Amino acid sequence: MDCCKGPDNLPCCQVESVVSIDERGQMVLPKEIREKSNIKAGDKLALVRWNNTGNVGFIALVKIEDLNRMVQQMLGPALKEING
Known part of the structure; x- marks a missing residue:
């Protein structure tokens, strides 16, 4: 569905x-x-929770490697800007 x-x-x-x-x-x-x-x-998964008006809207399982990559993509440009 x-x-x-x-x-x-x-x-x-x-x-x-x-x-x-x-x-x-x-x-x-x-x-x-x-x-x-x-x-x-043995794979590590992060449980990511999205709230919807104070209640858990839904949860997702994300492989740690994928989560690390997403965080680096989001924060990488900001860190470069901060570090000059």
Whole structure:
């Protein structure tokens, strides 16, 4: 199920799967999702939370390497400007 459209009118996100949380607060990422996302055992993922009027709107899992790259892209120009 598509949940939004990007500028090119293609889905920017999709509901890929529904997972359950067990009594220890753990969930299993389905094998198909892990394979599509190239997630391997031992990979580190950041849980990113978006708030919507004080409540959690949605959460996303982002590979640490991707998060580091995004932060560098956002802050890199500012750091260059600060450092001269």
